[in-house]
Every structure is written in structure tokens, then in C-alpha cells.
Amino acid sequence: MHTASPHWTAVCSLADILPGTGVCALVEDRHIAIFRLAGDQLYAIDNIDPRSGASVLSRGLVGNLGEQLVVASPLYKNHFDLRTGACLETPEHSVRSYPVRLNGDSVMVAPG
Amino acid sequence: MKILLIGHGMVGHKFLEELAQLRQPGTEVTVLCEEPRAAYDRVHLSEFFAGKSADDLSLVAPGFFENSGFALRLNTRAAALDRRARTVTTASGEVLPYDKLVIATGSVPFVPPVPGNDRADCFVYRTIEDLEAMTEAGARSRSGVVVGGGLLGLECAKALRDLGLETHVVEFAPRLMAVQVDDDGGRILRGKIEELGVRVHTSRNTLEITDGARARHRMVFADGSHLEADMIVFSAGIRPQDILARQNALAVGARGGIAVDDQCRSSDPDIYAIGECAAWRDQLFGLVAPGYDMARVAARHITGQTDTAFGGADMSTKLKLMGVDVASIGDAQGRTPDSRSFRYMDECKRIYKKIVVSADGKQLLGAVLVGNADEYGTLLQLALNRIALPADPEFLILPASDGKAKPGLGVDALPDSAQICSCNNVSKGDICAAVADGATTTGALKACIKAGATCGGCVPLVTQVMKAEMARLGMAVNNHLCEHFPYSRQELFHLIKVGNIKSFGELIARHGKGLGCDICKPTAASIFASCWNEFVLKQELASLQDSNDYFLGNIQKDGSYSVVPRMPGGEVTPDGLIAVGQVAKKYGLYTKVTGGARVDMFGARLEQLPAIWEELIAAGFESGHAYGKSLRTVKSCVGSTWCRYGVGDSVGLAVELENRYKGLRAPHKIKFGVSGCTRECAEAQGKDVGVIATEKGWNLYVCGNGGMKPRHAELLASDLDKDTLVRLIDRFLMFYVRTADRLQRTSTWRDNLEGGLDYLKEVVVQDSLGLAAELEAQMAHVVATYQCEWKTAVTSPEVRKRFRTFVNDGRPDTRIVFVEERGQIRPARAEEREAASAGAAPEMAV
Numbered sequence: 035m036h037t038a039s040p041h042w043t044a045v046c047s048l049a050d051i052l053p054g055t056g057v058c059a060l061v062e063d064r065h066i067a068i069f070r071l072a073g074d075q076l077y078a079i080d081n082i083d084p085r086s087g088a089s090v091l092s093r094g095l096v097g098n099l100g101e102q103l104v105v106a107s108p109l110y111k112n113h114f115d116l117r118t119g120a121c122l123e124t125p126e127h128s129v130r131s132y133p134v135r136l137n138g139d140s141v142m143v144a145p146g
Numbered sequence: 147m148k149i150l151l152i153g154h155g156m157v158g159h160k161f162l163e164e165l166a167q168l169r170q171p172g173t174e175v176t177v178l179c180e181e182p183r184a185a186y187d188r189v190h191l192s193e194f195f196a197g198k199s200a201d202d203l204s205l206v207a208p209g210f211f212e213n214s215g216f217a218l219r220l221n222t223r224a225a226a227l228d229r230r231a232r233t234v235t236t237a238s239g240e241v242l243p244y245d246k247l248v249i250a251t252g253s254v255p256f257v258p259p260v261p262g263n264d265r266a267d268c269f270v271y272r273t274i275e276d277l278e279a280m281t282e283a284g285a286r287s288r289s290g291v292v293v294g295g296g297l298l299g300l301e302c303a304k305a306l307r308d309l310g311l312e313t314h315v316v317e318f319a320p321r322l323m324a325v326q327v328d329d330d331g332g333r334i335l336r337g338k339i340e341e342l343g344v345r346v347h348t349s350r351n352t353l354e355i356t357d358g359a360r361a362r363h364r365m366v367f368a369d370g371s372h373l374e375a376d377m378i379v380f381s382a383g384i385r386p387q388d389i390l391a392r393q394n395a396l397a398v399g400a401r402g403g404i405a406v407d408d409q410c411r412s413s414d415p416d417i418y419a420i421g422e423c424a425a426w427r428d429q430l431f432g433l434v435a436p437g438y439d440m441a442r443v444a445a446r447h448i449t450g451q452t453d454t455a456f457g458g459a460d461m462s463t464k465l466k467l468m469g470v471d472v473a474s475i476g477d478a479q480g481r482t483p484d485s486r487s488f489r490y491m492d493e494c495k496r497i498y499k500k501i502v503v504s505a506d507g508k509q510l511l512g513a514v515l516v517g518n519a520d521e522y523g524t525l526l527q528l529a530l531n532r533i534a535l536p537a538d539p540e541f542l543i544l545p546a547s548d549g550k551a552k553p554g555l556g557v558d559a560l561p562d563s564a565q566i567c568s569c570n571n572v573s574k575g576d577i578c579a580a581v582a583d584g585a586t587t588t589g590a591l592k593a594c595i596k597a598g599a600t601c602g603g604c605v606p607l608v609t610q611v612m613k614a615e616m617a618r619l620g621m622a623v624n625n626h627l628c629e630h631f632p633y634s635r636q637e638l639f640h641l642i643k644v645g646n647i648k649s650f651g652e653l654i655a656r657h658g659k660g661l662g663c664d665i666c667k668p669t670a671a672s673i674f675a676s677c678w679n680e681f682v683l684k685q686e687l688a689s690l691q692d693s694n695d696y697f698l699g700n701i702q703k704d705g706s707y708s709v710v711p712r713m714p715g716g717e718v719t720p721d722g723l724i725a726v727g728q729v730a731k732k733y734g735l736y737t738k739v740t741g742g743a744r745v746d747m748f749g750a751r752l753e754q755l756p757a758i759w760e761e762l763i764a765a766g767f768e769s770g771h772a773y774g775k776s777l778r779t780v781k782s783c784v785g786s787t788w789c790r791y792g793v794g795d796s797v798g799l800a801v802e803l804e805n806r807y808k809g810l811r812a813p814h815k816i817k818f819g820v821s822g823c824t825r826e827c828a829e830a831q832g833k834d835v836g837v838i839a840t841e842k843g844w845n846l847y848v849c850g851n852g853g854m855k856p857r858h859a860e861l862l863a864s865d866l867d868k869d870t871l872v873r874l875i876d877r878f879l880m881f882y883v884r885t886a887d888r889l890q891r892t893s894t895w896r897d898n899l900e901g902g903l904d905y906l907k908e909v910v911v912q913d914s915l916g917l918a919a920e921l922e923a924q925m926a927h928v929v930a931t932y933q934c935e936w937k938t939a940v941t942s943p944e945v946r947k948r949f950r951t952f953v954n955d956g957r958p959d960t961r962i963v964f965v966e967e968r969g970q971i972r973p974a975r976a977e978e979r980e981a982a983s984a985g986a987a988p989e990m991a992v
Binding site: 045051072087089 | 957
């Protein structure tokens with residue numbers, strides 16, 4: 035998790051993300067997947083799947099495996115921890131996560 | 147070492163398989179096969195008449211001879227043997243030397259020596275060529291007689307009935323299956339067989355066959371009566387083919403057959419005999435299991451492994467003759483001195499059961515079961531393993547009453563050495579080991595240790611052993627969908643349907659826990675669609691859909707999507723083709739004709755999909771559901787409309803079927819094929835549902851598959867009119883949709899279906915579960931509520947908005963980069979993509 039003092043960018047409104055799904059935002063040339071889970075909890079990780087190089091993680095199905103909140107890559111179904119970006123099946127394919135928060139109705143992400 | 151094998155039947159081939167597995171270096175193996183084709187499954191020969199082809203019956207795995215290096219010579223008969231020179235001379239005069247000779251020549255059908263037995267249209271029932279000749283004769287006959295009321299004779303009677311002939315069985319003995327059953331059993335069996343329209347004539351001694359008055363032949367019997375028929379098939383037993391032994395002074399058994407020792411060696415230590423041509427302690431074995439056993443023993447002994455010996459075989463059998471269960475175990479006739487028997491007979495349902503027990507009542511010696519053989523597995527194990535009988539052994543065969551469970555045989559009571567599958571010599575211990583290695587379905591056990599893979603009689607017991615072992619190992623004997631739902635897909639389907647549940651929130655609140663995952667969400671979405679058929683991208687359902695269903699396209703390796711408009715039956719107008727071409731050209735898409743006979747366009751970016759589909763819809767196209775676990779295509783040949791051989795309008799039917807079932811969500815994708823005649827140009831027998839036109843209507847095949855594990859479809863019903871055909875497909879599909887596991891194609895579902903094809907026929911054709919009306923109604927609902935998902939999607943601004951690459955930026959995805967190949971685009975490889983994105987602005991990437 036990135037911990038330096040973040041600079042926040044507004045990317046969309048909460049209504050732009052259907053509950054239980056993700057979207058991809060382009061922030062400072064980064065493709066960032068932002069997910070909206072139950073209770074309007076937001077999570078952000080890289081959108082690019084390291085295994086394929088395709089920008090697709092926001093299109094995966096979200097859910098939980100045990101205690102972990104995860105998204106399954108739509109291409110090869112490997113799971114990424116939404117909080118940390120860790121890939122559960124092959125740790126070398128882990129991605130990074132980003133701070134994300136809700137400011138009023140605005141979804142803010144810190145690409146840092 | 148030069149090994150020469152004479153005979154490439156089931157046992158001969160088993161010998162080769164064993165030999166290949168032992169991988170002895172320096173062996174040179176030559177196989178002489180008198181027949182024009184390699185080994186095939188003679189046990190299931192009658193299925194040839196139920197639609198199986200010679201290829202289906204083949205026992206030779208693809209590449210077997212190429213990989214093993216064994217040389218197979220078809221159409222080559224061994225004419226002479228010279229033991230001193232150690233050579234075999236073929237019918238064409240070629241002389242082949244051997245170090246070890248293996249004779250697996252099987253047997254020849256016994257034809258009673260009556261005058262006229264060699265008339266035209268008199269047959270024996272042994273090879274595929276015999277069957278082909280019978281089929282040809284059957285087409286110009288109205289009636290047929292089988293001489294012989296034994297096991298093979300009744301199989302043969304089924305074949306004649308399948309050919310549509312008035313069928314008679316003539317038996318010399320006073321009852322059918324005289325060897326395996328007793329008088330009462332024979333009587334019940336006869337009633338059953340006659341119920342099926344076969345006329346049985348017992349105690350008939352044929353004197354001669356002459357010209358008939360009303361049919362081609364007349365059989366004249368010793369009692370003065372006669373019987374006329376157009377064709378006659380002799381199936382009055384078999385005799386070992388031991389002529390090579392007799393010509394060369396090898397010892398033969400008292401009832402014929404090449405005499406062999408426990409290592410399957412004849413009186414010449416360099417010559418082995420296995421299978422039906424061999425006599426072990428004067429016993430002949432007309433079953434495949436002991437033959438396989440001999441093949442194993444001979445192969446091991448020849449390659450220097452002296453640890454195995456043939457020790458005789460249990461001749462118990464269980465079979466289904468024309469749908470009638472018949473089983474015989476051990477001393478079925480009660481010939482053991484002082485043995486006693488218990489019998490149960492139900493003349494209404496035509497069921498007969500008898501057990502023979504030892505004088506002290508502690509051991510089961512034999513049994514006969516007719517009409518229902520559910521207890522076969524239990525009784526056989528009790529007899530073979532000498533397990534002590536319960537105090538009241540009669541309850542083993544009496545019907546359960548008052549809801550009391552029958553005193554079954556706990557499989558735990560079986561020793562590890564108990565043979566469960568006799569065809570493939572699989573013991574309880576083998577099954578347990580395979581389970582420990584992860585084979586936890588009957589399908590997996592068939593694949594890895596061949597348990598239940600030959601005759602299938604032991605499958606219920608195999609399943610029992612498997613489940614017990616899984617429980618013992620603490621393996622989840624559950625087929626729970628995932629950690630969120632303690633239910634199988636089938637159970638979940640039931641809960642959703644009965645509970646009228648329409649959202650995932652409600653489903654998980656009532657029956658599950660957690661948030662769900664990529665397993666249960668799409669499964670629930672599919673069940674909701676099968677039950678209620680609401681728009682899949684409706685707000686509450688959208689988040690459950692797999693990416694393909696969420697964006698109504700197949701995601702490709704680079705994150706682009708493919709676009710497949712439906713072309714029902716593979717039929718498309720020139721204007722339609724032009725429209726597809728124009729769309730592909732406008733959006734720069736790669737185009738390819740698919741195996742399902744339609745056009746696939748690749749390389750569409752997310753934000754392009756709605757515009758592309760708007761244009762396709764305007765040109766009259768609908769979603770092809772190529773992205774869904776749903777009906778894909780109905781492939782067709784051109785049929786009687788154009789083809790000079792066609793007997794049915796296959797394209798017309800294919801279009802109709804595709805339009806009926808389009809949009810149906812299922813546990814996995816479903817493919818259909820419709821052929822206009824038996825030439826089968828649409829390859830319908832490789833599809834989940836295959837339909838083939840006949841002179842009298844349509845034949846319906848189910849559960850075929852191509853792909854990774856090809857499986858020929860099986861005939862479910864024949865000569866159907868269209869309404870009946872559609873009704874049966876409705877039932878079949880809905881039964882599959884309800885009961886299959888997730889991502890289980892019909893072929894795997896069928897392989898794991900307890901009761902197999904017979905059960906499927908009972909449920910779908912005979913409606914044994916009383917479900918038919920419900921299944922049809924459910925399908926009617928799905929058909930009536932069909933909508934083109936793309937049409938709904940492009941006309942809904944809320945849904946359409948979801949098709950964007952970036953939520954905050956209108957530019958396209960820079961990771962999608964194409965290069966040109968053979969005049970079209972293809973996704974750039976990683977290094978090509980990095981080079982392109984380093985130089986070019988995103989808009990220029992295409």
C-alpha cells in the first residue's frame with residue numbers, strides 16, 4: 035500500500051459505478067480499476083493484468099474468498115486482493131493498490 | 147524377441163495394450179487379423195443397430211499402433227503353423243517367424259447341422275460384416291427368426307426388432323437362457339420378452355429349412371409344427387476356434403479349446419492361447435473379463451514377469467436384454483449338495499429373484515435375478531468374498547416395506563482385494579487409491595482406472611465405494627458450489643425455483659453467506675435466467691455476470707471483444723453478408739467463419755460495441771449469444787431442399803430449432819446439429835443435441851461433444867415427427883439445465899448420470915419422474931420471454947453508458963494494439979505493443 039501523502043484526483047461520481055462492479059479510470063497515464071462493494075466501500079488497484087498485459091481487471095467479478103475481498107481476472111480467473119493488489123494464485127503477478135475515497139458524491143483516487 | 151499374435155479381437159487387443167504398457171525393449175510384435183478392421187467392442191455389438199458406427203465400437207485408441215510400433219496386418223488369416231521351424235504361414239503364403247506365438251482366435255458361431263442352414267439370408271451374429279449383411283437383408287424382410295434363446299440370441303433378437311422386423315426366438319431347451327436362469331426365472335423372462343413383441347418358441351427342435359409359402363424360409367420342427375420368416379440368424383452358442391492347435395498336435399480340452407496352464411501356455415511352451423479359444427482345466431470362458439485376465443497373464447509371462455497366474459473366473463453376469471434386467475451369480479441352479487434357496491416372484495410386475503445359500507445358511511452360493519437386478523452388486527460381493535450372511539437372508543431380495551432400508555452390504559465390509567469391476571480387473575483398493583489421487587467422480591474413475599468403463603454393470607457399486615472412500619478420507623463428499631453456498635448447483639436451482647428467488651441479494655441472505663464470488667455469481671445469474679428469463683443486464687443482475695455476459699461479447703487476450711451475430715442454421719442472405727462485411731470494414735475488425743457456421747468479428751473495443759451492434763440490428767441481425775453459457779449454433783447441412791441425397795429439410799428445422807432455443811441459459815454452452823440424411827454432413831452426432839432425418843421422420847441424438855474429449859452422441863429416440871421431436875428436446879434441455887453441475891457439458895453430465903442412457907430415456911421419453919409437463923412448461927416460458935439482449939442494451943441509455951474504456955476519459959484503450967497479418971488485423975505481441983505505445987498517440991494505435 036502506498037503511504038506517502040497522496041494527491042487526490044476526482045475521477046467520477048459514485049453513481050457511475052454500479053454496486054458490485056468496477057470501472058477503469060485513466061489517471062496520469064495509469065489505468066486504475068476502482069471497485070464499489072457493499073456499503074459503498076471503494077477499492078482501487080492497477081487495471082492491467084500482469085499475466086496478459088491487457089487492461090481488464092475492472093471487468094472482473096468481485097466477491098470474497100475467506101477473509102479476503104477479491105476480484106477475479108476476466109481472462110484467466112486469477113484472484114487479486116482488492117486491499118493490497120496481491121495475486122492469490124501467483125504472487126509474482128501481484129499489482130499495486132491505490133488509496134481511494136469518497137468525497138461527497140465524488141470518487142477520489144490518489145495515483146501517487 | 148519376435149512376438150506373433152493371431153487374432154485381433156477384444157482379448158487380442160487387451161494383450162497388446164498390456165504389452166505396450168510393459169514396454170519391453172527389443173520386442174517386435176506382429177498382429178494377424180482375419181477381419182478387415184481392427185479390434186472392436188463385440189460386447190456392445192447390438193448397439194450397431196441402435197445407431198453406433200464401426201468407428202464408435204473400435205477399441206483401438208488413436209495412435210496406438212503408431213506409438214507402440216506394433217505391426218497390424220488386416221485381412222490376413224493364419225493358415226498354417228510349423229512348430230518346429232517356429233513359423234506361421236498366412237493364407238497368401240507369406241511365412242512369418244516367431245519366438246513366442248499368442249493365439250487369440252476367439253470362437254466361431256455354432257450353426258446346428260440341419261439341412262438348409264446354408265440358404266441365402268441365413269446369418270450368424272459375430273462380426274460387423276455379419277451385422278452389415280443382416281442390415282441389408284433386414285431392409286428387404288418383414289420377419290426374422292433367431293435360433294437360440296441364450297444370452298447372445300436375445301441380444302440378436304433385439305437387433306432384429308431394432309431393424310423393424312416381426313421377431314421370433316426359437317430355442318431347443320424348454321426355457322430361455324437355460325444356462326443362467328432356472329425354470330421360474332425363465333418363465334418370467336419369457337413373459338417380459340413377449341411383452342416387448344418378440345414371439346418365443348421353446349422346446350423346438352429344427353429338422354430342416356425349406357422354401358416358405360408366405361416368407362422366404364420355412365423352419366420345420368420335430369413336433370410337426372413350422373414357422374416362416376424372411377431371414378434366419380443362428381445364435382445357438384459358440385465353439386472355440388482351435389483349428390491351428392488340432393492341426394499341430396497341441397493338446398485340446400475335453401470340450402475343445404487349446405489347453406493352457408495357469409500361465410496361459412499351451413502344451414508347446416512357446417505358444418500361448420488366450421480368450422475364448424483357450425481351455426483352462428477343461429473350462430471355456432465365453433465372457434470378456436476372464437479373456438482380459440488371460441491377456442494380462444500372458445503378456446506378463448512372455449515379458450519375463452512370472453508373478454501372475456490365471457486362476458479361473460467367476461462366470462456371474464448381469465445384463466440388460468431388450469431393457470430387461472437379467473443376472474446370474476455362481477450356482478444359480480442350486481446344484482451344490484444340501485444347498486437351500488429363497489425365492490421371490492411377482493407375476494404382476496414380472497420380477498423373479500432367487501438366492502441359493504449353503505446348508506448352514508451362512509454363505510451365498512448363487513442367485514438369479516430377472517426383471518430387476520438392483521441387488522446384483524451386493525449379492526455378487528457377498529458370494530465372491532464369502533461374507534457371512536445376515537440372519538434372515540430373504541430380506542436381501544424381498545422388496546423393502548414400511549420404509550425400512552434393505553440390509554445392504556456396507557462397502558466398508560469389502561476387503562481391499564474385492565474385485566469391483568471384473569471387465570477391467572479393478573479392485574476396491576484400486577478405486578480407493580484413485581480417489582486419494584483426486585478422482586472423485588465416476589467419470590474420472592472411468593478415465594483413469596477404467597472402473598465401470600466396459601460393460602457398466604458395476605457403476606452403482608463403483609460409486610458407492612468412491613463415496614465411502616471420500617467420506618473416510620474426510621474429503622468433502624459435497625458438491626457444494628463454493629464457500630458461499632452449501633448446496634450443489636442442482637439444489638440451488640431447486641431453492642431458487644421453489645422459493646421464487648429473483649435476486650442474488652435475496653439468495654445469499656436466505657441460503658448462503660459472504661459476498662459471493664466468480665463461481666456462484668454467474669451460476670446464480672444463469673439459474674435466474676433459466677427460471678425467470680429477465681434481461682441479463684438489468685441493474686440487480688448485471689453485477690453477477692461474467693465479463694462476457696456483462697459486455698455481451700467474448701473477451702479476447704488483449705481485452706478487445708468479438709462480435710457474433712446470429713445466423714440461424716448457418717443461413718444468411720447476400721444482403722446480410724454484405725451488412726456484416728460493411729460493419730467489419732468500417733470498424734476495422736478481423737473476420738473469420740466459425741466452426742458453428744457463422745461469421746465472427748474480432749478486435750472491437752468496449753466503447754465500439756453498442757454502435758457496431760446498432761448497425762447489425764438495423765440490418766436485421768440479433769445477438770448470437772457466442773458469449774453466453776447458452777445455445778450457440780444449430781449447424782445444418784443443406785438438406786433435401788437442394789441436396790440430391792437429402793430426405794429431410796435440415797436447414798428449415800435448424801432455423802426453427804435455433805430460433806426456439808436461442809437465449810436459453812444453461813450450465814454450459816449448447817450446440818446443435820441437424821443433418822438431412824444419414825450421410826451426416828452437419829456432424830450432428832458430435833453435438834449436445836443432434837437430429838438426423840430418416841425416411842420416417844427424425845432421429846434424436848443427445849450428449850455428443852467435439853473438442854477436448856470427443857464423445858459420440860447417443861440415440862434417444864427415432865423416427866419422430868417434428869412436434870414430438872421438439873417436445874423431447876424441450877424436456878431433455880430443461881432436465882440438463884436443472885440437474886447438471888456448473889460448467890458441465892451434456893457429455894460429462896451424461897457420463898456421470900447414474901443409470902446412464904436408459905435412465906435418460908426413462909425420464910425424457912417415458913416420463914418416469916412425471917416431470918415432462920413441468921419441463922415443457924418451463925421451456926415454453928423461456929421461449930415466450932426471449933429478447934435480443936443487444937437490442938435491449940443499445941436502446942437503454944443506462945446500460946449503454948457501461949460500455950466505455952475509461953470512466954473519466956473518452957480515449958480508447960492504449961493497450962489494444964493491432965498489427966497486420968494476411969491482410970487483416972491481429973493483436974500485437976507484447977514486444978510489438980510496447981514499441982507501438984512508446985511511439986504513437988493512443989488514437990493512432992489501430
